[in-house]
Amino acid sequence: MGVRAIGGNTAVMPWRPGGKARSLASPGMRTQHRRGEGRAHDVRRLRDMIRAAVQGGSYPGGQLPTEAELMAAHGASRATVREALSLLRAEGLIERTQGIGTHAVVRPADEKLVEAHGVIRPDQHSLLNRRTRPRLLDRSEIAAPALVADRLGVPAGTPCLRLEYVALHQEEPIWLATNYALFPEAARLRDSPFVTDWYALMAEAGVEFGQSEFIIGAEPADPLVAAVLGIAPGAPVLVTEQTIADAAGRPFDLAFVHIRADRFRFVSRGTRFPGREA
Amino acid sequence: MGVRAIGGNTAVMPWRPGGKARSLASPGMRTQHRRGEGRAHDVRRLRDMIRAAVQGGSYPGGQLPTEAELMAAHGASRATVREALSLLRAEGLIERTQGIGTHAVVRPADEKLVEAHGVIRPDQHSLLNRRTRPRLLDRSEIAAPALVADRLGVPAGTPCLRLEYVALHQEEPIWLATNYALFPEAARLRDSPFVTDWYALMAEAGVEFGQSEFIIGAEPADPLVAAVLGIAPGAPVLVTEQTIADAAGRPFDLAFVHIRADRFRFVSRGTRFPGREA
Numbered sequence: 001m002g003v004r005a006i007g008g009n010t011a012v013m014p015w016r017p018g019g020k021a022r023s024l025a026s027p028g029m030r031t032q033h034r035r036g037e038g039r040a041h042d043v044r045r046l047r048d049m050i051r052a053a054v055q056g057g058s059y060p061g062g063q064l065p066t067e068a069e070l071m072a073a074h075g076a077s078r079a080t081v082r083e084a085l086s087l088l089r090a091e092g093l094i095e096r097t098q099g100i101g102t103h104a105v106v107r108p109a110d111e112k113l114v115e116a117h118g119v120i121r122p123d124q125h126s127l128l129n130r131r132t133r134p135r136l137l138d139r140s141e142i143a144a145p146a147l148v149a150d151r152l153g154v155p156a157g158t159p160c161l162r163l164e165y166v167a168l169h170q171e172e173p174i175w176l177a178t179n180y181a182l183f184p185e186a187a188r189l190r191d192s193p194f195v196t197d198w199y200a201l202m203a204e205a206g207v208e209f210g211q212s213e214f215i216i217g218a219e220p221a222d223p224l225v226a227a228v229l230g231i232a233p234g235a236p237v238l239v240t241e242q243t244i245a246d247a248a249g250r251p252f253d254l255a256f257v258h259i260r261a262d263r264f265r266f267v268s269r270g271t272r273f274p275g276r277e278a
Numbered sequence: 279m280g281v282r283a284i285g286g287n288t289a290v291m292p293w294r295p296g297g298k299a300r301s302l303a304s305p306g307m308r309t310q311h312r313r314g315e316g317r318a319h320d321v322r323r324l325r326d327m328i329r330a331a332v333q334g335g336s337y338p339g340g341q342l343p344t345e346a347e348l349m350a351a352h353g354a355s356r357a358t359v360r361e362a363l364s365l366l367r368a369e370g371l372i373e374r375t376q377g378i379g380t381h382a383v384v385r386p387a388d389e390k391l392v393e394a395h396g397v398i399r400p401d402q403h404s405l406l407n408r409r410t411r412p413r414l415l416d417r418s419e420i421a422a423p424a425l426v427a428d429r430l431g432v433p434a435g436t437p438c439l440r441l442e443y444v445a446l447h448q449e450e451p452i453w454l455a456t457n458y459a460l461f462p463e464a465a466r467l468r469d470s471p472f473v474t475d476w477y478a479l480m481a482e483a484g485v486e487f488g489q490s491e492f493i494i495g496a497e498p499a500d501p502l503v504a505a506v507l508g509i510a511p512g513a514p515v516l517v518t519e520q521t522i523a524d525a526a527g528r529p530f531d532l533a534f535v536h537i538r539a540d541r542f543r544f545v546s547r548g549t550r551f552p553g554r555e556a
Contacts, residue, residue: 040502041415041416041442041502043502044500044502044503045456045534046423047500048456048534049423049424049425049426049534050425051497052425052429052519052534053424053425053428055493055495056493056519058425058428073423073424073425073434074423074424074425075420075421075423087500091497091498108495110493113391113494113546113548114548117546117547117548117550118548118550119548119549119550119551137319138319142353143353145324145327145351145352145353146327146331146351146352147327147328147330147331147336147351147352148327150331150336151330156351164319178323178326209550210549210550211547211548211549211550212547212548212550213545213546213547213548214544214545214546214547214548215333215334215388215543215544215545216391216494216516216543216544216545216546217333217386217516217539217542217543217544218496218514218515218516218539219329219369219514219539220369220512220513220514222322222325222365224318224319224321224322225322234498234512235498236496236497236498236514236515236539237496237514238494238495238496241330241334256323256326256327256330261495261496261497261514264495265493265494265495266492266493266494266495267491267492267493267494268391268395268491268492268494268546269395269489269490269491269492270391270392270395270396270397270489270490270491270492271397271488271489272395272396272397272487272488272489272490273397
């Protein structure tokens with residue numbers, strides 16, 4: 001039984017752009033869909049799988065299989081394959097060159113979340129291992145705004161260093177970070193050369209830390225963030241709020257980081273110890 | 279020195295929608311910007327801080343401070359405050375009611391990544407603690423497509439169970455998940471009642487696992503994903519590719535999960551052991 005088992009082969013595009021949520025299936029409706037919906041689900045699933053293959057580097061040299069090969073490998077109709085590829089082209093993930101075929105535009109860097117936290121030494125080839133350089137937007141002392149003060153547990157107006165930069169990899173912007181750091185750490189971060197990445201800066205400034213917390217979400221890039229990162233306004237960005245605390249648990253840095261979703265993904269691993277979680 | 283120190287007070291909107299990346303500052307240009315750019319950066323930074331306060335529940339009852347209070351707390355001009363609020367309204371995060379003020383539309387659930395991995399028992403109030411119910415879209419046996427087979431280390435065409443559902447919380451769709459599970463686990467997952475969430479299903483089906491890996495990214499919702507999740511096409515969704523392995527390290531499930539970014543964020547914590555990372 002192939003992937004297309006629950007769908008049809010109609011060439012109709014069943015999507016309703018701008019539509020509201022619709023109930024796609026009642027609880028008892030397991031393997032039957034209206035023809036158009038089943039077809040649309042097939043396109044979405046195939047798109048997810050091809051995207052995963054492209055982003056994960058499964059296609060040698062970034063060269064995608066032919067339509068016929070994709071049809072065979074996924075048990076899909078030609079129309080389904082074409083629509084899935086068309087979605088990925090619209091997203092900017094792949095490009096088609098007449099006479100040559102379809103290839104990946106670029107792969108995102110898949111970086112271990114623990115390395116992004118700065119709690120382990122990054123792999124040699126990691127983007128997080130001194131392989132970016134900062135384009136500094138601001139490094140100035142300001143009075144901590146209310147939210148920053150609240151998060152860091154100090155009175156509003158406490159002096160802090162705002163350190164804002166764009167992380168460039170091979171001259172391409174990857175993320176935009178705004179850090180708000182308290183003193184005394186701020187003095188070291190202000191006076192040390194900022195040459196590669198944030199953790200290298202911290203290390204070279206002699207700023208030790210004990211814990212890093214991320215809240216990871218996604219947002220549409222507003223026009224300014226889009227311009228800074230070189231993406232289209234409205235394109236999705238990963239947004240992390242990071243709080244860094246010293247070894248005693250005192251938070252001394254709050255950062256907002258806007259990361260190009262087409263260039264970066266987090267990899268996280270959880271191991272289960274059956275005795276432990278009960 | 280207030281937040282507005284490096285910006286101006288002009289009422290001009292300096293953004294250029296649809297613009298390409300521009301160099302916003304040379305390395306030596308630390309605290310000076312052209313008036314319009316400094317102002318736009320101020321709006322962006324204030325937006326980030328108000329968003330963090332709204333999403334983090336810092337405003338009691340979700341009621342935002344008045345414009346005057348925000349100006350005072352952030353050392354910002356009225357125009358900057360208004361533009362920041364306007365961005366958050368456009369994003370759908372806050373609403374303004376004439377005569378009443380501005381309030382948060384909804385807060386995302388901030389869920390611990392380790393709970394999302396299923397490796398620790400979730401907090402009592404976590405969305406991940408049997409507080410969703412599935413609207414089943416598909417639970418049928420298919421031949422594993424090439425990508426699935428590759429990721430799970432089996433020959434293409436190996437039978438697998440495709441289990442696809444929308445997770446509802448208080449009747450609202452939060453995520454859309456497509457799981458591809460190998461046998462023998464698939465038989466248990468196929469035959470057990472699916473009542474709340476995936477980990478509850480696994481537990482009730484007697485499916486043990488040892489490890490869970492996420493690749494976390496963000497994408498624009500395509501029209502079908504948008505319709506299923508009740509969001510606008512193009513709105514950002516968090517996308518995770520999850521691989522679940524048994525206690526011996528054999529992967530038996532691959533899942534693609536599309537999560538509403540306006541309803542869900544991941545919280546991750548890293549602790550540093552200075553002796554360990556060298």
